[in-house]
Amino acid sequence: MRLRSLSALILLPTLSVLVLVLVLVTASPTQAAGDYGASAPKPGVWKNSASRRPGIVTAPLVPTPAPSAAQVYQDRVLALTNDQRRDRGLAPLALSTCADRFADSWASSQAKRDTLGHQPLQPIATECAASMVGENVGYGNITPEQLVALWMGSPGHRQNILRPEYTHLGVGAATTGTGRWFGVQVFARL
Numbered sequence: 001m002r003l004r005s006l007s008a009l010i011l012l013p014t015l016s017v018l019v020l021v022l023v024l025v026t027a028s029p030t031q032a033a034g035d036y037g038a039s040a041p042k043p044g045v046w047k048n049s050a051s052r053r054p055g056i057v058t059a060p061l062v063p064t065p066a067p068s069a070a071q072v073y074q075d076r077v078l079a080l081t082n083d084q085r086r087d088r089g090l091a092p093l094a095l096s097t098c099a100d101r102f103a104d105s106w107a108s109s110q111a112k113r114d115t116l117g118h119q120p121l122q123p124i125a126t127e128c129a130a131s132m133v134g135e136n137v138g139y140g141n142i143t144p145e146q147l148v149a150l151w152m153g154s155p156g157h158r159q160n161i162l163r164p165e166y167t168h169l170g171v172g173a174a175t176t177g178t179g180r181w182f183g184v185q186v187f188a189r190l
Contacts, residue, residue: 070107073173076144077183081161081169084152090164098128099170099186107172110137110182124186130168132189134160139182144173147183165189 067075082092106119116139125133136157138147151157160166172184 070173070175073144073181073183074104074171077148077171077173077185078169080144080148081171081185084148084161088162090162091167093166093169093187096128096168096170096186096188096190099124099130099168099188100172101170102128103170103172103184103186104174105172106137106186107174107182107184110139110184111174111176111180114176114180116182124188128188128190130188130190132165132187134163134166134187136160136185136187137183139180141178141180144183147181151185160185160187163187 078093078095085092102119102124109119110116116137118135118137121133121135124130136151138151138157140147140150142150148161151161166187166189168188168190170184170186170188172186173181175181
């Protein structure tokens with residue numbers, strides 16, 4: 001088992017952030033009382049000929065695609081990272097879609113080049129509106145459990161994982177043709 005890893009941290013002055021709240025309202029037409037048999041549907045009523053009961057609408061089942069191997073790897077790294085934090089009385093990290101995009105992109109880039117290194121952290125802080133950003137990277141023919149264990153065994157990586165100031169995390173994972181995984185954690189204080 002071989003692992004190379006690096007960790008990085010950037011602190012930024014507190015940024016003023018405008019938070020927008022989106023409210024999703026789902027409205028469905030009301031069902032009108034009456035006969036739903038062979039007659040035409042009444043206005044505002046959904047009718048599905050496959051339904052056996054009035055007011056019940058059935059939709060075809062759409063198979064959910066199986067998650068990719070990279071997604072399974074990433075989800076496991078996130079869960080294991082939060083287990084480490086919980087075990088030490090720290091709040092779990094929420095998944096940040098912004099940090100996740102950077103982590104995914106960087107993991108893929110490293111796997112394509114088969115080279116380990118850090119990405120610039122300032123663009124992450126700016127785009128994700130983070131006041132603090134850090135990164136762990138690592139690679140090897142290893143499982144998510146082994147990767148997180150190796151990061152926890154390294155002082156710099158461990159410090160990033162257990163830093164109480166972080167609130168969010170993005171995780172990326174990509175593999176080379178030889179099965180070597182490149183894992184990236186992007187930590188952020190949002």
